[in-house]
Amino acid sequence: MINISTNEIVETIKMIRDEHLDIRTITMGISLLDCADEDANRACQKIYDKITRYAKDLVKTGEIISNRYGIPIINKRISVTPIALVAAASKTDNYVQFAKTLDRAAAEMGVNFIGGYSALVYKGMSKSDEYLINSIPEALCSTNMVCSSVGVATTKAGINMDAVKRMGEVICDTAELSANQGSLGCAKLVVFANPVEDNPFMAGAFHGVGEGDCVINVGISGPGVVKSALEQVKGCDFGVVAEVIKKTAFKITRMGQLVAQEASKMLNVPFGIVDLSLAPTPEVGDSVAYILEEMGLEKCGTHGTTAALALLNDAVKKGGVMASGYVGGLSGAFIPVSEDAGMIAAAECGALCLDKLEAMTCVCSVGLDMIAVPGDTPASTISGIIADEMAIGMINQKTTAVRVIPAIGKDVGDSVEFGGLLGSAPIMPVHKYSSEEFISRGGRIPAPIHSLRN
Amino acid sequence: MRAVVTVIGVDKTGIIAKTSGLLANNDINILDITQTILQDLFTMVMLVDIDKSKIGFGELSKQLEELGAELGVEIRVQHEDIFKSMHRI
Numbered sequence: 001m002i003n004i005s006t007n008e009i010v011e012t013i014k015m016i017r018d019e020h021l022d023i024r025t026i027t028m029g030i031s032l033l034d035c036a037d038e039d040a041n042r043a044c045q046k047i048y049d050k051i052t053r054y055a056k057d058l059v060k061t062g063e064i065i066s067n068r069y070g071i072p073i074i075n076k077r078i079s080v081t082p083i084a085l086v087a088a089a090s091k092t093d094n095y096v097q098f099a100k101t102l103d104r105a106a107a108e109m110g111v112n113f114i115g116g117y118s119a120l121v122y123k124g125m126s127k128s129d130e131y132l133i134n135s136i137p138e139a140l141c142s143t144n145m146v147c148s149s150v151g152v153a154t155t156k157a158g159i160n161m162d163a164v165k166r167m168g169e170v171i172c173d174t175a176e177l178s179a180n181q182g183s184l185g186c187a188k189l190v191v192f193a194n195p196v197e198d199n200p201f202m203a204g205a206f207h208g209v210g211e212g213d214c215v216i217n218v219g220i221s222g223p224g225v226v227k228s229a230l231e232q233v234k235g236c237d238f239g240v241v242a243e244v245i246k247k248t249a250f251k252i253t254r255m256g257q258l259v260a261q262e263a264s265k266m267l268n269v270p271f272g273i274v275d276l277s278l279a280p281t282p283e284v285g286d287s288v289a290y291i292l293e294e295m296g297l298e299k300c301g302t303h304g305t306t307a308a309l310a311l312l313n314d315a316v317k318k319g320g321v322m323a324s325g326y327v328g329g330l331s332g333a334f335i336p337v338s339e340d341a342g343m344i345a346a347a348e349c350g351a352l353c354l355d356k357l358e359a360m361t362c363v364c365s366v367g368l369d370m371i372a373v374p375g376d377t378p379a380s381t382i383s384g385i386i387a388d389e390m391a392i393g394m395i396n397q398k399t400t401a402v403r404v405i406p407a408i409g410k411d412v413g414d415s416v417e418f419g420g421l422l423g424s425a426p427i428m429p430v431h432k433y434s435s436e437e438f439i440s441r442g443g444r445i446p447a448p449i450h451s452l453r454n
Numbered sequence: 455m456r457a458v459v460t461v462i463g464v465d466k467t468g469i470i471a472k473t474s475g476l477l478a479n480n481d482i483n484i485l486d487i488t489q490t491i492l493q494d495l496f497t498m499v500m501l502v503d504i505d506k507s508k509i510g511f512g513e514l515s516k517q518l519e520e521l522g523a524e525l526g527v528e529i530r531v532q533h534e535d536i537f538k539s540m541h542r543i
Contacts, residue, residue, distance in 0.1 A: 004534075006488055006499050008541045013460060013530070067512050070532035251540045258539040 016071055019224035020286040021252065023259050024279050025075040026062050027200035029207035029215040029272065030054050032081040032116075036089035043090050044101040051078060051105040051114075054214050054269075059110040061266045065259055073259065074221075074421075078106060079205035080116035088128035095131050099139035099146045106145040113188075115205035117148040120195070122157035123444070133166060137173040140185040147203035153193035153390035155397045158447040164390065165439050167191045168383030172406055175375065179408035182416040186405040187338075187370065191386050193393025193400045198273050199329040204366075204401055215272035216264045217329060220256035221279045222248075223340075224286045226312075230294045241295060242315045249276065249319030257324040275329030276320035277365060278312075280340035282423035288312075288333050289342025289352075300342055301352030309333060310363035330399060332365025338418060338425035339370055348415075348426045354385075362392055367400035372416050372425035375408035382406065384435030387445075395448055456485065456534045457504050457511075459518065463527025465496035473500070473529065476521055480514065481506045496527070501534070 015021035035046035059076045066073040106114040119129040153159040178185035190204040197208020200217035229248045256274040264271035280288045289300035292308040313332045337343045346352035361367040367389050386402045393400030407416040417424040489498040522529035
């Protein structure tokens with residue numbers, strides 16, 4: 001026999017069958033730096049050719065691995081070099097054609113998202129960055145699979161408040177333009193502080209300039225498995241809780257490592273990282289909020305939630321880090337409201353509010369994610385929300401992000417349906433007092449003192 | 455290559471016979487077999503050698519799944535590495 005007990009075999013099967021354990025994504029990162037061309041059409045052709053050449057076996061490989069190990073691999077995705085860098089050489093201000101090219105390549109490859117319609121503007125904006133940011137609403141609303149992200153702050157550079165102001169407007173414009181689809185365009189747009197270059201998760205994935213030509217990154221999942229493991233230790237103290245989460249995270253991550261290595265070998269592409277994130281889905285039993293409630297909170301969002309999330313996030317990292325040769329990406333617990341049945345329920349009953357979510361983002365990966373706000377929220381208020389979140393990332397030297405959806409024509413009490421993995425979101429109230437004057441100041445918030453380490 | 459075939463479900467006559475029959479017909483050798491009742495469910499675990507298998511992994515998986523449906527149990531086949539990597543350092 002293989003030195004593995006029947007109990008252990010059944011445990012693995014139970015995780016997959018009953019507890020929604022899956023590999024959330026295999027994401028191929030492709031550098032497009034060599035596709036830059038003075039002629040935009042030629043650049044687009046090079047981009048299309050390179051993506052379709054590199055990723056031609058991606059989906060098929062994912063399916064073979066999924067079959068061989070009996071583990072679902074939910075998404076196969078592509079991330080590319082931030083397009084603002086690639087398109088900068090082209091003599092055009094019409095960047096939507098680059099988005100459409102990415103969309104066409106993604107459709108041809110059979111992946112479900114392609115990320116990297118991005119710009120990094122922590123400190124300032126080049127012309128190319130401006131063109132790209134201006135084009136985001138149209139780009140996201142005239143494509144299906146393209147995801148966009150804009151980095152507006154880092155711990156080293158501070159916060160580019162001009163970009164924060166602009167992104168508030170861009171989010172509102174994107175919401176307007178996709179109003180007939182529940183403002184879905186905004187679900188594909190992330191604003192980052194300290195963005196990571198090897199994140200396999202959408203909508204914030206892009207292939208950083210520090211990466212090689214092509215790389216395979218894998219994002220795991222498994223909130224249901226953690227919840228189920230915690231059910232076995234009801235009433236035990238936090239030392240036990242942390243230990244159980246660590247062990248579970250280790251097992252889940254080992255699976256991610258196996259899939260990543262196998263995909264890397266089969267595709268003959270270097271293995272980049274495994275991202276340890278606990279990524280929820282709207283399925284009942286696949287929720288991060290329910291893990292927090294399993295720890296003893298009546299509803300996610302009540303007092304104690306931040307502490308519970310801090311423990312969870314840290315224990316996931318500790319368990320996962322030993323299970324993989326290279327850990328990277330965002331690696332922690334995600335708290336997207338619309339994609340998590342428990343978060344939706346907590347928001348609907350008023351237990352979870354925007355301010356509490358903001359506090360939670362101080363101790364977990366990412367940030368204010370998939371949160372629907374009233375459609376008439378002013379752009380300056382969105383910018384205010386972004387500024388707060390960027391400040392948390394900058395000061396705490398961590399990645400934070402904002403993915404909010406001003407749901408056009410909807411107000412508190414309504415909800416908006418995105419479908420699939422994106423779920424549905426109750427509209428959450430925002431503060432009524434204005435941030436207008438604050439946001440209109442513009443300029444930069446200087447880098448914090450702890451960035452001056454040299 | 456070695457794989458693990460698991461059968462989980464309500465016990466009935468012929469489960470082992472039919473499963474091992476399907477494997478034998480495809481030149482898949484059973485290296486080890488254990489069965490037990492776990493949480494009221496009949497659980498059989500087989501370690502098989504699929505190097506000489508007449509059919510590919512995907513097809514084997516499909517045929518076992520169909521047999522499972524016929525017998526009212528769940529049958530799956532998975533490469534042994536998934537269990538090794540998860541449970542052993």
